[in-house]
Amino acid sequence: MAQLSCSDLTLGFGDNILIRDLNFEIQEGDYLCIVGENGSGKSTLIRALLGLVQPEGGAVVFGDGLKQSEIGYLPQQTVVQRDFPATVREIVLSGCQGSMGLRPFYRAAEKKRAAENMEKLGITGLAKRCYRDLSGGQQQRVLLARALCATEKLILLDEPVSGLDPMVTAEMYRMIADLNREGISIIMISHDIGAAVRYASHILHIGETVFFGTKEEYARSDLGNRYLHFEAANAAEREDRGGGIRPAGENAAGKGEEK
Amino acid sequence: MIQTLAEYFSYPFVRYAFIVGVLIAFCSSLLGVTLVLKRFSFIGDGLSHVAFGALAIATVMDFSNQMAFILPATILCAVLLLRTGQNTRIRGDAAVAMISVGALAVGYLVMNLTSSSSNLAGDVCSTLFGSTSILTLTKTEVWMSAVLSMIVVVIFVLFYNKLFAVTFDENFAKATGTKTDAYNLLIAVVIAIIIVLAMNWVGSLLISALVIFPALAAMRVFRSFFSVTVCSAIFAVVCAVLGILISIAAETPVGATIVAADIAGFFIFWIIGHALGTDQ
Numbered sequence: 048m049a050q051l052s053c054s055d056l057t058l059g060f061g062d063n064i065l066i067r068d069l070n071f072e073i074q075e076g077d078y079l080c081i082v083g084e085n086g087s088g089k090s091t092l093i094r095a096l097l098g099l100v101q102p103e104g105g106a107v108v109f110g111d112g113l114k115q116s117e118i119g120y121l122p123q124q125t126v127v128q129r130d131f132p133a134t135v136r137e138i139v140l141s142g143c144q145g146s147m148g149l150r151p152f153y154r155a156a157e158k159k160r161a162a163e164n165m166e167k168l169g170i171t172g173l174a175k176r177c178y179r180d181l182s183g184g185q186q187q188r189v190l191l192a193r194a195l196c197a198t199e200k201l202i203l204l205d206e207p208v209s210g211l212d213p214m215v216t217a218e219m220y221r222m223i224a225d226l227n228r229e230g231i232s233i234i235m236i237s238h239d240i241g242a243a244v245r246y247a248s249h250i251l252h253i254g255e256t257v258f259f260g261t262k263e264e265y266a267r268s269d270l271g272n273r274y275l276h277f278e279a280a281n282a283a284e285r286e287d288r289g290g291g292i293r294p295a296g297e298n299a300a301g302k303g304e305e306k
Numbered sequence: 307m308i309q310t311l312a313e314y315f316s317y318p319f320v321r322y323a324f325i326v327g328v329l330i331a332f333c334s335s336l337l338g339v340t341l342v343l344k345r346f347s348f349i350g351d352g353l354s355h356v357a358f359g360a361l362a363i364a365t366v367m368d369f370s371n372q373m374a375f376i377l378p379a380t381i382l383c384a385v386l387l388l389r390t391g392q393n394t395r396i397r398g399d400a401a402v403a404m405i406s407v408g409a410l411a412v413g414y415l416v417m418n419l420t421s422s423s424s425n426l427a428g429d430v431c432s433t434l435f436g437s438t439s440i441l442t443l444t445k446t447e448v449w450m451s452a453v454l455s456m457i458v459v460v461i462f463v464l465f466y467n468k469l470f471a472v473t474f475d476e477n478f479a480k481a482t483g484t485k486t487d488a489y490n491l492l493i494a495v496v497i498a499i500i501i502v503l504a505m506n507w508v509g510s511l512l513i514s515a516l517v518i519f520p521a522l523a524a525m526r527v528f529r530s531f532f533s534v535t536v537c538s539a540i541f542a543v544v545c546a547v548l549g550i551l552i553s554i555a556a557e558t559p560v561g562a563t564i565v566a567a568d569i570a571g572f573f574i575f576w577i578i579g580h581a582l583g584t585d586q
Binding site: 097098099114115116117118119120122125127128131132133134137138140141142144145146147151152153175177179180193194197198 | 343344345463464465466467468470471473474475477478479480481482483484525528529530531532533534
């Protein structure tokens with residue numbers, strides 16, 4: 048049985064339907080990348096998977112012992128967080144909150160879990176630092192550690208590399224791939240089709256035409272072909288123009304892996 | 307001056323009022339951090355005007371227990387205001403402005419039309435800016451305040467970790483199974499209680515100061531949620547103590563004096579923050 052499957056999922060507000068009759072599923076250990084233009088409904092889809100918005104039609108079904116509240120979520124940063132006085136440890140610990148019900152205080156098990164996840168993402172040294180003093184990449188690690196506290200099975204990442212420089216982007220992708228190898232399923236929203244095809248096992252492309260399948264199928268499909276060529280041309284152009292600045296796409300990610 | 311203070315504090319009633327005042331300042335500051343960070347500061351202000359309107363109506367209707375009307379009315383408005391502040395296309399600030407100014411105007415109008423008191427201006431003034439002296443608090447008010455502030459403190463301690471999660475990232479908290487709607491409701495109810503509590507004391511126009519100054523001052527200097535919370539509580543208590551003592555000694559209105567102490571404290575913290583480089 049699939050961990051998560053969408054059957055005839057329709058999303059939108061009233062007359063403004065963003066996504067119609069969407070079908071896809073995620074098996075344990077999959078790495079799904081959701082791509083599509085701005086406004087195609089990627090964020091709304093994420094919110095529906097998390098249960099933050101109700102679908103207009105169809106359903107999101109969970110299986111394999113996964114519950115909706117057991118999805119780890121790495122959201123895009125909000126304005127509030129940018130000047131929030133909180134230490135890394137406080138934030139990572141708050142990831143355990145969902146499983147605590149009405150119990151008011153953290154137990155040793157939760158503190159241990161937070162410590163392990165901070166260790167895994169290499170931010171143990173930052174535990175007492177204030178979140179807003181960290182670099183963009185460090186902040187993303189903190190939020191990823193928090194997401195790991197909330198789940199053992201599935202992580203949902205909303206544009207995890209937006210605003211990061213190419214080196215940090217490559218490292219972030221590597222870290223996500225490592226988590227995937229440990230058996231955690233990944234759903235990632237991305238603008239970066241190059242990286243999506245490099246790392247993901249499956250692609251969901253939403254927009255005018257919808258595609259769902261493995262990345263090999265995607266690369267062979269007309270839609271995938273068009274976008275991948277467009278992306279490659281774009282990257283080449285940026286390279287010609289920028290020289291020193293490497294694009295955050297395939298090339299930079301590739302460079303990260305070669306090391 | 308010391309003699310005046312000693313004389314005042316020889317009355318047990320002054321001592322009680324003093325304790326209650328400090329308790330109110332303490333629990334107002336607790337939720338301040340959440341309100342400021344959630345960008346809800348304006349809700350406290352709006353609610354205090356609602357409480358004023360409710361008080362006016364309760365006075366006119368001649369309810370025997372005014373609290374029994376003011377508290378539910380304020381809680382109801384708090385819930386409504388928090389609703390409009392979230393997930394709507396138009397943010398809640400216009401709604402808050404409308405409700406708060408409306409309540410203020412209607413409250414004053416009602417008082418004006420129906421009051422039999424010979425000192426209407428004085429009545430209105432003490433509702434808006436608080437009792438001119440802590441001696442004018444009645445015994446029931448003192449006990450009520452003590453009980454309600456203990457309830458607020460207990461709720462805050464029990465839900466501290468949840469309030470942090472909901473304040474820092476509501477979407478994440480909701481997605482991972484925290485009942486954020488329930489906690490937002492709880493926040494609204496507690497704010498309403500604090501505002502009704504503090505109204506007798508500092509007056510409805512000055513309540514917001516008790517809620518936001520300690521939090522803002524603490525955020526100039528401290529960098530973790532826990533230290534900001536602890537610091538703002540201590541800040542609030544120190545300012546309340548100073549304000550009350552000064553108001554007795556100098557015979558100034560209690561509420562305004564405490565707020566003045568808060569303002570002074572904020573500037574001190576602001577300077578410290580700049581000196582330490584923690585306030586950017």
